[in-house]
Amino acid sequence: MRLRDLAREEMSEAQARVADEAAAGKRGRVPAPLRAWIYSPELGARAQRLGEFCRYETSLGPRLSELAILVVARSFTSHYEWFAHKREALKAGLDPEIVADIAARRTPHFTDDAARAVHDYVTVLLSTHRVPDAVHAAAVQVLGEQGVVELVGVLGYYILVALTLNAFEIGLPEGEVSDLAP
Incomplete structure (x- = not known):
């Protein structure tokens, strides 16, 4: 990853609040792109709330x-x-x-x-x-x-998620291999 993953004790109050809100929501965890968005807590807060709606609450x-x-x-x-x-x-x-x-x-x-x-x-x-x-x-x-x-x-x-994951090279969990060819 191009940005260092922040440990909880390294986060500002605003960053910790965003991480806590995401983990307490419907996902039950901090989503992968928030690992980058956390560097801009306001962006992270707004994006993760929009993501929760888009993933879980649309009529689709x-x-x-x-x-x-x-x-x-x-x-x-x-x-x-x-x-x-x-x-x-x-x-x-x-x-x-x-x-x-x-x-x-x-x-x-x-x-x-x-x-x-x-x-x-x-x-x-x-x-x-x-x-x-x-x-x-x-x-x-x-x-x-x-x-x-x-x-x-x-x-x-x-x-936005795809661009974030690609730009900051947020990779797959250890031991996982991608299904996608270039």
């Missing part, structure tokens, strides 16, 4: 959220993000073949419209930075307007 539900997160992780080849969310995606019921296809940069075969809409929306937005009307309309039809807004929020947050 875990399966669709985790699908979107995996597409972001693959797009940025964010090894830690992929490592953490592959397990969550499978636990949420995402088909292992879909996960393997995303890892291999293949277009998965979807049997439900919501997953297809999420994948298409995320993929086109990440690759072109725009969303064609037809893709947007298909997503609104199955996710609703709130769902599409929250999907874009999930993407933005997890792009």
